Amino acid sequence: MTSALLTPSSKKVKLEEVTDWYLSTYENDPLRWIYDSINIKDGLWEKQEEIISSVFQNSYTAVRSGHSTGKTFASALCVLAFLYTQIPSKVITTAPTFRQVAKILWRDIRKLYTHRKIKLGGRLLTLELFCDDDWFALGLHPREYDINAFQGYHSENILVVLDESPGVSSDLYDSAISLLTSENAHLLEIGNPTSPSGHFYNAFQKNSKYNKIHINCLDSPNIKAGKVIRPYLVIQKWINDRKDTWGENSPLWQSRVLGEFSTSEENSFAPLDWVERAMG
Amino acid sequence: MRKMPKYTIQIRKQAFELFHEIGTFLGVSKQPKMPTVQTLINWSREDHWQEKLEAIRKGIRNELETEGLNGIVSSDIDELKILDRLEKIAIDEINSGRKIKPKFWKDIISTFDFTTKTRRLIKGEPTSREEITGDISIVDAFLKKSKT
Numbered sequence: 001m002t003s004a005l006l007t008p009s010s011k012k013v014k015l016e017e018v019t020d021w022y023l024s025t026y027e028n029d030p031l032r033w034i035y036d037s038i039n040i041k042d043g044l045w046e047k048q049e050e051i052i053s054s055v056f057q058n059s060y061t062a063v064r065s066g067h068s069t070g071k072t073f074a075s076a077l078c079v080l081a082f083l084y085t086q087i088p089s090k091v092i093t094t095a096p097t098f099r100q101v102a103k104i105l106w107r108d109i110r111k112l113y114t115h116r117k118i119k120l121g122g123r124l125l126t127l128e129l130f131c132d133d134d135w136f137a138l139g140l141h142p143r144e145y146d147i148n149a150f151q152g153y154h155s156e157n158i159l160v161v162l163d164e165s166p167g168v169s170s171d172l173y174d175s176a177i178s179l180l181t182s183e184n185a186h187l188l189e190i191g192n193p194t195s196p197s198g199h200f201y202n203a204f205q206k207n208s209k210y211n212k213i214h215i216n217c218l219d220s221p222n223i224k225a226g227k228v229i230r231p232y233l234v235i236q237k238w239i240n241d242r243k244d245t246w247g248e249n250s251p252l253w254q255s256r257v258l259g260e261f262s263t264s265e266e267n268s269f270a271p272l273d274w275v276e277r278a279m280g
Numbered sequence: 281m282r283k284m285p286k287y288t289i290q291i292r293k294q295a296f297e298l299f300h301e302i303g304t305f306l307g308v309s310k311q312p313k314m315p316t317v318q319t320l321i322n323w324s325r326e327d328h329w330q331e332k333l334e335a336i337r338k339g340i341r342n343e344l345e346t347e348g349l350n351g352i353v354s355s356d357i358d359e360l361k362i363l364d365r366l367e368k369i370a371i372d373e374i375n376s377g378r379k380i381k382p383k384f385w386k387d388i389i390s391t392f393d394f395t396t397k398t399r400r401l402i403k404g405e406p407t408s409r410e411e412i413t414g415d416i417s418i419v420d421a422f423l424k425k426s427k428t
Contacts, residue, residue, distance in 0.1 A: 019425050022418070087422050121417025131419045 023087070030056050030081035038080065039115040042230050047215045048074040052081065055159065055188050058211040059180065062165070062203035064193040066217035066259040068234040071190050075161050076108035078188060079137050080129075082159040084120060086184060088135030089157035094142060094176070096167030101139045102127060105163045109137070142172060157184045165189035166200040173199045193261040201261060217257045287315060292323055299329060300336070301365050363395050 026033040030052050034040070044052075047065075051074040054061040065071045079091050095101045106127050113124050122131040127139035134155065160176045162168050168176075168189075180187055189203055189210075203210040217223065217234045228235055239257060246253045251262030291313060298308045305320040314320070324330065370391060416424075 015421060015425055015428070019421055022421075084418055119417035121419025121421075132423060135419075 023085075026085045028056070030078070030085060033081050033085050034077050037084070037116060037118050037120065038077065038112055039117050044074070044077075045070065045221045045230070045233075047071075047213070047219070048077075050213055051075070051188075051190075052078055054211045054213060055082070055186055059186055060203070060208075060210040061186070061188050061213065062200065062208075062210040063188070063190040063213040063215065064200075064204060064259050064261070065190070065213075065215035066220075066234065066255075066257045067192065068232070068238070069215045069217060069220050069259075070230075070233055071215060072105055072163060073108050073232075075105055075163060075188060075190055076112055078159065079105075079109055079161060080112055080120075082157075082186070083122075083129060083131070083135075083137045086157035086159075088132060088155075089159065089184075090134070090153055090155040091137035091159045091161070092140055092153055092176070092179065093137070093161040093163060094140040094168065094172065095163040096142060096169075098141050098143075100164050100167075101141060105161065106139045109139075142168075153179055154181060156182050158182060159186045159188065162187070162189045163191070165191040166194045166198065167191070168199075170199060192255050193259060194255050196261040204261070214259055216259050287319075291315075292327065295320060295323060296327065296329055296332065299324070300333060360399060363399050367392065367395050 026036075031044075031049055034044070034052065048070050051061065051063055051071065055078045063071055063074075075093075079093060083089055083091050093101065093105055095105065109129065110124060110126075113120065113129065122129050122136075127141075129137040138153075158179055160179055162173070162176060165173075176187060179185065189200055191200060193200070193204075195201060202208060204212050217239060220233050221230050222228050222233050222235050223239065226236070242253060242257055246256075254260045254262050295308055295314055298311055298314065299305070299320070302308055302311075305317045305324070308314050308320055309317045315323075
């Protein structure tokens with residue numbers, strides 16, 4: 001059966017047949033939903049697909065990555081896929097600063113929403129995609145992010161996304177965890193591994209309950225292909241520049257390019273994430 | 281000279297059909313060209329009307345059973361028959377142009393809409409259904425479904 005939701009047509013079909021078909025097709029297949037519903041010019045590369053699949057299959061997913069590997073884009077797709085396949089659901093996203101919430105993840109969400117192939121529905125605002133009272137995605141300003149502010153967001157189907165997670169404070173992290181009480185509750189932490197301590201670092205330790213994903217810039221499609229096939233991902237020129245500027249032994253290279261936690265912090269004046277936060 | 285029968289075989293057949301539709305000898309006898317009640321009773325005995333009616337009912341019941349409507353009771357079968365007859369009469373009358381001269385097609389359509397809905401009600405089938413086209417969004421489809 002072909003869904004009327006996916007093939008605009010004047011032919012009338014029974015509502016229940018369509019919704020049943022929709023759920024049986026997409027509820028457990030977010031990648032299929034994404035390819036059927038969103039216009040993604042060059043498709044996704046393997047690590048992006050791995051992130052999306054992991055979020056749906058695991059309660060906890062942590063992604064450490066170098067720069068410009070498409071991890072935030074994958075997170076935005078997770079938000080939309082979860083919202084439109086786990087019905088009704090709540091998706092809460094946050095990041096260390098308001099600018100990061102509004103200008104990074106939610107910019108991608110808004111862009112993807114406008115590139116939809118089908119009528120998704122819902123009302124898209126700057127930091128909210130509202131479908132119904134118990135069915136929405138929300139970008140939370142970090143100041144709103146305390147335990148009390150989270151009380152109203154419990155849901156049977158919930159996804160919490162912590163973008164730039166190493167910079168998210170432990171209070172914010174604890175508040176996020178407090179939402180994950182149901183069977184279909186999922187957490188996605190994503191970021192550059194800037195600090196070898198804290199909840200993001202702990203997520204990658206051997207005994208953690210997270211599904212761990214590592215993205216090295218050197219594995220990204222443009223570098224592997226030896227030419228620019230996806231202009232929005234990291235390119236060889238940037239890698240070469242960083243190698244010259246930072247050097248392969250620097251913590252910045254390890255974190256920003258290799259996606260590895262810096263091992264030299266013990267000898268440094270201040271942790272890398274402190275320096276970056278101070279730089280604004 | 282052989283006496284010609286007062287009523288032809290055709291009239292006797294019509295009498296049975298009317299009895300099937302109306303259900304009473306008195307009702308049939310009041311119809312044009314139909315004999316008295318006593319004559320109708322005699323014909324019903326001679327031509328085994330009750331057995332024929334039972335066979336027709338059984339046929340309808342079998343038909344319904346093959347459609348998966350085993351639970352339907354006999355009073356419902358009678359109502360379905362009435363509806364069938366009502367539709368047949370209406371179609372005949374419209375075709376002949378004698379009694380029913382509808383001014384607008386919507387009158388005819390609403391009549392058949394009524395019989396169709398009633399028939400579905402008797403069979404326990406839905407009389408309406410939510411239908412959507414490709415114009416509806418995912419959100420609207422699920423919200424609409426949750427309200428039905």
